[in-house]
Amino acid sequence: MSALNIEKGSTKHSAYNLRPQFSDVQETHTLAVTVDNEPGVLARVIGLFSGRGYNIDSLTVAEVDHTGHTSRITIVTTGTPQVIEQIKAQLGRIVPVHDVHDLSVEGPSVERELALFKVVCQGDKRVEALRLADIFRANVVDSTLASFVFEITGTPDKIDAFANLMRPLGLAEVARTGVAALSRGE
């Protein structure tokens, strides 16, 4: 049998990168996952995303039912429709996962994120910062003569917008919680 000529510099040495003909449109989805609040459950979820090469845009987790010891994980992720379906199916396989809801497709939902902004500024910029905070309904939760800490709640877009406005005024530090989301109605 004769040897086969492999093109020099070819990087396609594996059939594994032959992808099927699925749509390649990228979509962002918010998933709500109810899990048993047991050790390692978050590691399982995160390990799934890193192990299978999925994206995490945002992730929040906290126990929501103290008697049943269940937590709610809210994950914002981006991928093709096929990858999003895989993510949901893979999450559903994790033994301590009770259910997976795709809030982006299961009807309208509300999304909120909380953020803390430290803005270091003086003079006119202080006044401007307070004025903008008022417009965005941000609260001052700490203040010194040279700085503020604002607390703001809203959609990630609103928080991004606030951050963009605060940046030239002396934005020094940001802490964001990531998205929490619920479906609307009953």
Added chain:
Amino acid sequence: MVVQALMDQGVDVVFGYPGGAVLPIYDEIFQQNSIRHVLVRHEQGAVHAAEGYARSTGKPGVVLVTSGPGATNAVTGITDALMDSIPLVVLTGQVPTFMIGTDAFQEADTVGITRPCTKHNWLVKDTDALAGTLHEAFHVATSGRPGPVLIDIPKDVQFATGTYIAPQKARTSHYQPRVKGDMEAITQLVAAIETAKKPIFYTGGGVINSGPAAAQLLRELVDATGAPITSTLMGLGAYPASGKAWMGMLGMHGLYEANMAMHDCDLLIAIGARFDDRITGRLDAFSPDSIKAHIDIDPSSINKVIKTDIPIVGDVGHVLEDILKVWKARGRKTDKAGLAEWWDRIEDWRKVDCLKFSQTGNVIRPQHALSRLEALTRERDRYVCTEVGQHQMWAAQFMGFEAPNRWMTSGGLGTMGYGFPASIGVQMAHPEALVINVAGEASWLMNMQELGTAAQYRLPVKQFILNNERLGMVRQWQELLHGERYSHSWSESLPDFVKLAEAFGAKGIKCSDPADLDDAIMEMLDHDGPVVFDCLVEKHENCFPMIPSGEPHNNMLLGEASTHDAIREGGAVLV
């Protein structure tokens, strides 16, 4: 408490290896007689043995190893079991709870290390939770898509006394995978079966995992509808090799007729199979004109690589039962004329006789060795294990399986070193049966230490080594894809296998002459004890048919002569 829980779960054999962190459990084992413990020679061997036990019985295999190195040695086997959906319960010792996190002697983050390679795992820090967790572990390992689970038990938890709860009293798990398929989808599939002109069943390990009843229902459905059937490596035996609809294995080294039929069919019914890349070949040319139905217990298998038209999530047995019911109720319809034509085409493909070889000269061809092994053992109560490589593919091609649970091989992970310990597990489960491990010399050496185990427990496992003095499968790829540059694919400094066997108190047989082969095989079969059979075979034999990576099913290499033109340059760069 651990041993009590195992007994209540119906465990009769544990494969293990002791160490400091599991001594309390070993102490329990010492003081009872209902559970046998098999002392392996390496923890990887314990896991593969448990896999062999599980695969050949349908019951979960149980492994007991110590912390640290004991646990890390088990990782390959656990990963193997995950890939092939084999139910295992692995118990690992851990340093005492108050020492966890201090880099204590033989401490390893076992649950962290094994999180991605188990179906689920637990670190039990409270003795009172131990029994419940053990029962839950058996439930998780065996329900839904089976898989390995692991329980890490710190030594102080083993020592402490706690309250034992029996399985019946244990908290019911919320983990209850759905077993019944959606009736609407099932009806849709039945309608497709009724009108298909070129249907094909493509079945996998899921049928075997579902249990003997599922295999029985599969036979009934296949025979009643008259559609041809092919199977993955993992699914061999679900439908009998002697059955009239059987086309042989499909995939990279599958049979010509099976792959051609997959490519040309108009209805593809995938049952408990997962469209692995060794099966599909080039995805954008995979079975281009067919409606695809997919029955699987694991929703994540569906639409993972191939778009499915009729997805059915459920246990294979339950779904097959419903399909049969609906199909019968609707009048047992099929397109008889279409099927007859379809079979004519399949017969034409069969005439290619893709497995043909000629045994000439005085060197044994590996295909011949397996044909003879098959002929001389077919009628027996036989279980076959394999290692990984060319010999594995030849075994799949040349040996026929009439029943499920008779064929143990490492499919998903392709773990060299699997077969020998697996054969030990099978023999433990079936002491009277003939258990053969078809091996390559290189794979076999990876866990050859288990010869000690086979000898100690007088397990008459037959190690049938097709010795080509090569990492044959690697050599084949190098020949095809790497310019015949045989980089490190020689088996150098091989032991004298006969002397090696004798050193462990086993029997060794060497055979190199085709004329002696039958007698030598009979000598192996007649010996009541472990045998290492060193079968010296042709060194440069390639395994055909072969779908080169990147090629569709209908572009197979059939033998040396066909290789020149068959591989297009574009496809040749793919592995």
